[in-house]
Amino acid sequence: MSKFDTLSTRVHRHRPEDDGALAVLGVGFSCLLIAFVLFLTGSGLTAVPFLGFLVAAGVGWIAYQPTTAKWLMFLATVVTVMTLGLIVAFIVREAIPAIRMMGVDLLIRTNEPLWGSGTFSLAPMIVGTATTTVIAMTIAAPLGIAGALFLSEIAPSTVREIVKPGIELLAGIPSITYGFIGFVIINGFFDSQLQTPTIGNYFTVGLVIGIMALPTIVTVAEDAISTVPESMKSGSLAVGTTDWQTMKSVTIPAAFSGISAAVLLGVGRAMGETMAATVMIPHTKGFPSPLFDVFGGTGETLTTVIAFEGGNASGTHMSALFAAGVILFLTVLTLSVASQIIESRMQRKLGGKQ
């Protein structure tokens, strides 16, 4: 690659038309910048500079294609990164009124009134999210790791070719579909057979979310397990250990960080799961008493409160919902970054060996 780089830069340099390309792209980018600023201010004139950008890009594409292509692709990269920035900026901006009004109470207030009539405490929802996530991960983590082991180490290739797409399909079924089935069948079962006080509770929600987080864990953990080099496994088998001993003592420890990254991602999925939880949960805010009574009548999580009330909230109420979004977003982002750091560390460890 490096040879290639120097070669092509040399080819690109000293080209007379480079100046022309720069000029056109300069005009184009200025137009886009203006368009973006106008868009942010909500001006109806946004289309004018944007059109200018399109024209400049078109001219550049025809006259100086390599340079234009490069810079347009750079632009696409910037847009991707900027999206994340914009999300943070805008949801935080909307959350500020609620944070101003409630202060720390927004997160920790535990006495009535919790929600409404000028007071907004997200504490019940945080507890709710934590509860459902714990239940979900109790189901999804062990099963997910077992599934990953099965796919990458145990299953013969024919079985694997059937099971793997099956697991991916499980991930593909829309969240609302899980919710509908959970609502009709599981909630119904708990209500009619086990006489729970409300239709839907943390347990049923956690159960369904667990099944939904399962495919994420299976696929990511499987990727991690299959990065363990075959030579390492052969080395273990060649001293006369069973496949299972090799998995327990060599493969899983070597892939440990990747597997924990998978579990972290699964936690993120479970926390962020919205629709299934929204249709299944009873939407009553409070704390279960005792805290482990997951069948009780209280039920609301960070995601469900946003989805359920966001449609017709306004003022501080809406701002509090944005605050819920901020908490959710930051937690999941942290989990995501953490899992990436863990994963790259694992890659380095295994890669550094060879």
Place this chain on the structure above:
Amino acid sequence: MSTERQTQLVSTQSSIGSRATVAIIGLGLVVFAVSWLALFQWIGGETDVLGVGLFRLLGVCLLFIGVGTGACGFAARSGRIAATPRRSAGLLTGVLFGLLGFLVGGLSGAQTFGLGTAGWLVSAAGIGTAAATAAVFPREELGSTIPPSVFVTFVGAVITAGIIDAGWTWTPVDLSVTLIGPVVVPLLTIVASLIGVWSAAKAHSGFGARGRQSGAFLLISLSILGMLSVLVLLVGFIVVRGLDTVLTDAGVGIGSITVLNIQIPWVDVQIPFLMNVTQGLFVDVNGILPAIVGTLWLVIGAVVFAVPLGIGAAIFLTEYSESERFTQLVEIATNGLWSTPSIVFGLFGLTFLLPRISNNHRSLLGGQLVLGFMLLPLVVITSYEAIKAVPDEFRDASAALGVTRWQTIRSVVLPAAMPGIITGIILGVGRIAGETAPLLFVFPRSTFPSSVPNVLGSFEFSLAPPFVTNEALLSGGSALPYQLYASITSGHVPGQTFTVEQFGWGTAFVLLIVVLALYGIGITTRLYFQRKLQHE
């Protein structure tokens, strides 16, 4: 090493031992499967099987399994079953049976014998310690058969004797739930049969390292089977119940279409559920056509927005970016975007997009952009992987011929990466097509729409900015997943034809078909190209 070396390469399992363990495993698996059916109440607990109730029969089976595993343990101990057991069944097994013993001791102490807190704590700790000791201290062939044998036999006896039967109920203190026999009995038999099967599988392979492998693989395979069953159940439920709704009043007749004033006979397929609007004066069978068309437009818009951006970013990262740090930053941002909860995208659309593109009104364009933002990281990630997988030799070979970098990308790298990119896009589309949460605040107009968006026919051009407007793009509508959500939460559906549930199953069915079709295409494409690569 002082250990005696086994000369035989071939482990000769005595045929009796082997048959016995296979029989126990088989019986256990049957009990396991039947228990699930009973838990789902597809078979009633009192169903008469061979003159006894189902639950009692399960109990008797457990007695057999329990006594059988115990017998295997003693047979191995006395050398009647070939075995290579270890010194102990292992710490983990000990902890597991300790916990199980604790639970059994505690629950039966508190519930059956009505002991107070101190009493049940003592009985729990006593039985737990006994079970753990029995698992850890004897040699493996006893340690890993006797505690499970006792447990399985105990559960079998409790159920056979009818101590816990279909009429049994228990409301635990501090839990707002009433446990009833028809639920508890299958749960108990599931746990007991699993433990019995695990123990028998170890015995079957003669304990030791190979026995543990058999036990572990059996449990892992069962859990995979469980996952696949969930998939089959989900799809099965939706297909069976949804098909009815979808086919309501459907018919195939001979109609005709007029082409150039000539009537041509034509097969006329009528599926009202797919072809009607959801709410209207003259609609008998409420359909979901607006939602289908809405989903279609949402997906098209998202793809048009996200795919060029995503592929562009991926190419830049793989081919142009020279700063390691920048690439890393983009990767972290992309992965962060990928794991951002969908509802947060909804909030973002509400506060960022709507005020700027459609005057704070919910709009199709808003929905398209929000889904596009969700699709973007997926496209970047999959394209990035696909382009990175193109071997550097291709690039070097092209560069060696004096071809510029951009030409190399266009004519060598992209074609080679295309299969991967396309697969990624299809799978990504399958994901966003089923998303509801990001749309909730930016797209829906009415719960049950009465018209279908007409995007193509609504373009209007003018000389004043913004030059192009499209009323249909700027007004809201409905999408399949939203339609399902709306019918669940509103609690009613218009018209007399369907109940909420029927309408829901129908919508879920259509949604599932759309999403699964996309996944099917994506996965098949991937397999196709993988095969092709392998054969080259």
Place this chain on the structure above:
Amino acid sequence: MSDIDMKQTRAESNEQRTTTTVGETEEELQSEWSAYEFDGQTKISVSDLDVYYGSDQALRGVSMDIPEKSVTALIGPSGCGKSTFLRCLNRMNDRVSSARVEGSVTLDGEEIYQDGVNLVELRKRVGMVFQAPNPFPKSIRDNIAYGPRKHGDIDTGLLARLLGDANPEEEEDLIQRSLRQAALWEEVSDRLDDNALGLSGGQQQRLCIARCLAVDPEIILMDEPASALDPIATSKIEDLIESLAQEYTVVVVTHNMQQAARISDQTAVFLTGGELVEYDDTDTIFEDPNSQRVEDYITGKFG
């Protein structure tokens, strides 16, 4: 049964086995070389071994007997099936799902490709060292003790201490003995608890040999054990192989003919297509080969 008794019975059955095998080969006489007779006991006997990967045939009707306590070298151009052959001897080819093995391989007269063969027992007796050093990402101590611990021969874990039958001294002895045998003890004795990945390539490979010796195998298979190493490390490994042959049966694959000539007692030459073309004393192979193809290969005219 004591160890000695068992060895005797094994030896007896070997004698019968050897004679029949030789007889059969003489009758067939289809190969270019007459059946090679050696002085020692036959340890491994391979007859008519065919290996297929999917539809490609990697080995064609290979038959050869390998004597015990000597070094047998397998040489040939790349892709000739010599590594495949090696991996058949401890059934590591079972890991490759597309591989199909036909024919017979016996170890001390016992068929290893029959139903119900205990792969754990087989691989305890037939150890293997790979082309690239592949230590586990664990400490040197854990690497050496890995096999014996997994086989339950040595236990220093929590449970063993609890039950009072932990044997840390035995483990210590074993580690020292294995490392000494692998000529690594002097270099690592003061850092047994360091991660094995911190060792140099040559040290890692000797660690892998020590890991294999710790299980006390009868046969050691080596798949180009020095190909990834520098000349100094290579010569250490070669010395090691020669000294190991006093106690173990060593089968070594190499693409380096000088190496084969230096270290081996007998040499088998595989040529493209997965055929065993000639098998004889190493001196004979290198000085006076029977087959013209082998001579061309040895003298560098081909391959």
